[in-house]
Amino acid sequence: xxxxxxxxxxxxxxxxxxxxxxxxxxxxxxxxxxxxxxxxxxxxxxxxxxxxxxxxxxxxxxxxxxxxxxxxxxxxxxxxxxxxxxxxxxxxxxxxxxxxxxxxxxxxxxxxxxxxxxxxxxxxxxxxxxxxxxxxxxxxxxxxxxxxxxxxxxxxxxxxxxxxxxxxxxxxx
Numbered sequence: 001x002x003x004x005x006x007x008x009x010x011x012x013x014x015x016x017x018x019x020x021x022x023x024x025x026x027x028x029x030x031x032x033x034x035x036x037x038x039x040x041x042x043x044x045x046x047x048x049x050x051x052x053x054x055x056x057x058x059x060x061x062x063x064x065x066x067x068x069x070x071x072x073x074x075x076x077x078x079x080x081x082x083x084x085x086x087x088x089x090x091x092x093x094x095x096x097x098x099x100x101x102x103x104x105x106x107x108x109x110x111x112x113x114x115x116x117x118x119x120x121x122x123x124x125x126x127x128x129x130x131x132x133x134x135x136x137x138x139x140x141x142x143x144x145x146x147x148x149x150x151x152x153x154x155x156x157x158x159x160x161x162x163x164x165x166x167x168x169x170x171x172x173x
Contacts, residue, residue: 046125
């Protein structure tokens with residue numbers, strides 16, 4: 001092997017670890033990302049609107065909603081935050097999270113401002129961010145089974161029930 005081949009192999013990146021969203025299809029992954037971006041926009045606009053008040057709880061909820069928008073943009077669309085140096089690192093770390101972890105994080109982020117100030121602005125502003133968490137939660141459940149394997153399991157269960165029934169009847173006789 002030549003020295004150039006050795007240098008090339010040393011510089012070549014190692015194969016990436018399997019992604020946490022390996023079971024997600026490409027279109028579902030994009031649906032989740034788009035929902036995250038739209039949820040971030042709705043949180044930002046509703047949070048800004050919520051801050052135009054004198055009620056301190058509404059202001060706190062509005063600030064939290066704008067923080068939610070920033071986190072959603074940072075995790076789902078780091079290209080929207082190009083002026084922040086650590087945006088790509090945060091996005092890479094968020095991509096390594098499992099779907100149920102993202103679901104819990106996004107739903108928890110969206111519920112907190114609603115608990116602070118229950119208004120239509122906070123409800124509608126956080127609805128899409130909460131829906132993003134729900135989409136990630138649904139992907140964590142996995143694909144549903146096909147009809148053939150379900151019928152096979154049902155048939156095996158039926159046979160086991162029949163065997164138990166005939167075994168108990170034979171034991172009585």
